[in-house]
Amino acid sequence: ETQFVIIGGGLAGAKAAETLRAERFDGPLTIIAAEQERPYERPPLSKGYLQGASELNEVYVHEEGWYREHDVDLRLGVAATRVAPGERVVELANGERVPYRKLLIATGATPRPLPVDGADLDGVHYLRTLADSQALRAGFGHGGDVVIIGAGWIGLETAAAARKAGCRVVVVEPEPTPLHRTLGRQLGEVFADLHRRNGVTFRFGATVTRLRGEGGQVREVVLDDGQALPADDVVVGIGATPNVELARAAGLEVRSGIVVDETLRSADPDIYAAGDVAEHAHPLLGRHIRVEHWANALNQGPAAARAMLGLPGRYDLLPYFYTDQYELGMEFSGDIEGHDQVVIRGADLEFIAFWLREGHVIAGMNVNVWDVVDDIQALIRSGRQVDPAELADPETPF
Numbered sequence: 587e588t589q590f591v592i593i594g595g596g597l598a599g600a601k602a603a604e605t606l607r608a609e610r611f612d613g614p615l616t617i618i619a620a621e622q623e624r625p626y627e628r629p630p631l632s633k634g635y636l637q638g639a640s641e642l643n644e645v646y647v648h649e650e651g652w653y654r655e656h657d658v659d660l661r662l663g664v665a666a667t668r669v670a671p672g673e674r675v676v677e678l679a680n681g682e683r684v685p686y687r688k689l690l691i692a693t694g695a696t697p698r699p700l701p702v703d704g705a706d707l708d709g710v711h712y713l714r715t716l717a718d719s720q721a722l723r724a725g726f727g728h729g730g731d732v733v734i735i736g737a738g739w740i741g742l743e744t745a746a747a748a749r750k751a752g753c754r755v756v757v758v759e760p761e762p763t764p765l766h767r768t769l770g771r772q773l774g775e776v777f778a779d780l781h782r783r784n785g786v787t788f789r790f791g792a793t794v795t796r797l798r799g800e801g802g803q804v805r806e807v808v809l810d811d812g813q814a815l816p817a818d819d820v821v822v823g824i825g826a827t828p829n830v831e832l833a834r835a836a837g838l839e840v841r842s843g844i845v846v847d848e849t850l851r852s853a854d855p856d857i858y859a860a861g862d863v864a865e866h867a868h869p870l871l872g873r874h875i876r877v878e879h880w881a882n883a884l885n886q887g888p889a890a891a892r893a894m895l896g897l898p899g900r901y902d903l904l905p906y907f908y909t910d911q912y913e914l915g916m917e918f919s920g921d922i923e924g925h926d927q928v929v930i931r932g933a934d935l936e937f938i939a940f941w942l943r944e945g946h947v948i949a950g951m952n953v954n955v956w957d958v959v960d961d962i963q964a965l966i967r968s969g970r971q972v973d974p975a976e977l978a979d980p981e982t983p984f
């Protein structure tokens with residue numbers, strides 16, 4: 587069998603297909619995609635598209651005709667239900683068996699469900715798919731009370747969109763600041779202030795115990811202190827879990843995601859993983875990491891494709907993330923884990939934050955400062971010792 591198969595029609599899967607064709611793979615190529623939509627990008631779903639500022643045709647990875655023109659058999663609306671590595675076959679929900687020579691698993695992640703009573707009421711939203719974003723956009727159109735559960739990236743971007751639509755917005759978060767685990771307390775405060783200035787109310791240190799409804803429609807969010815927040819729409823943004831079931835059932839190693847090496851190959855030499863679902867060996871960081879970011883899917887798809895073709899290369903890009911909220915635009919590079927110091931260069935809403943460990947930079951975030959990502963990443967990669975005072979001084983190059 588000569589066929590290459592990709593499970594998952596998201597960004598990683600679509601970009602892998604593009605690279606396979608660009609690298610002149612001319613054998614049969616199939617993408618198995620559970621969603622009805624052709625591959626699209628998710629970042630606009632909580633930003634421009636949710637705010638009504640960008641159009642549907644701007645979210646797709648490729649033009650509609652691209653798949654046919656490149657002889658990619660894109661199977662929409664059908665899930666893979668089993669991978670049988672011994673037979674090198676993928677089974678589909680419609681009973682079909684698709685043989686493969688090389689297989690890429692790029693199944694992404696699914697929002698973590700809110701584990702309380704009432705979470706299945708109408709008006710309770712998750713935000714992962716185009717349909718989710720459309721439903722939310724319609725809900726915000728009524729301009730009512732929106733309660734957002736979770737002050738991570740999805741929660742904050744959604745809060746900004748809801749404010750823009752004229753809704754009253756309360757964000758409930760058990761930690762003392764937004765983005766507590768990603769940015770730490772000090773930088774989390776920057777985001778809390780930004781949102782407060784734009785009219786968002788936070789309930790930090792609070793946990794949701796249940797949702798109450800009326801006629802099947804959510805009406806209230808009840809907190810652990812007994813307080814009930816009025817709600818016409820509730821958005822749950824409490825994290826996502828990678829779609830690893832197929833891989834696990836196939837006997838592949840799964841930890842925080844499907845375990846793959848520096849080339850994105852699993853222990854089975856014919857099976858690869860990329861994007862949100864992959865836990866890859868990072869050569870620079872010296873450990874395995876799983877990254878749930880757009881740039882990671884964008885670049886790992888192609889990297890896996892090259893590895894599937896036997897081309898050399900290791901995936902060693904640093905984790906990179908960006909967001910836009912109100913008047914704040916930012917980019918984040920690296921990983922703050924293990925930091926022992928934070929250095930701020932600049933002030934107010936125009937600065938670069940550096941996270942240091944034992945005197946070298948492990949992560950950086952540029953807020954409303956542009957064209958510095960390459961320099962920040964070079965500094966992280968260099969591993970060199972820095973002088974915190976010099977780093978904090980905007981006049982001293984870094």
Ligand code: FAD
Binds near residue numbers: 740909
């Ligand atoms: P996905 O995009 O999840 O694609 C996987 C696809 O596989 C899905 O369509 C799924 O239905 C399908 N699938 C799963 N199981 C099967 C199966 N068994 N058979 C067939 N198909 C299957 N990142 C940033 O860096 N910046 C941002 O600003 C940002 N904003 C975001 C906003 C939102 C609302 C969301 C949800 C994510 C955002 N992200 C952002 C994260 C980024 O979108 C993801 O990291 C990226 O989409 C991961 O791509 P992927 O291809 O790995 O997975």
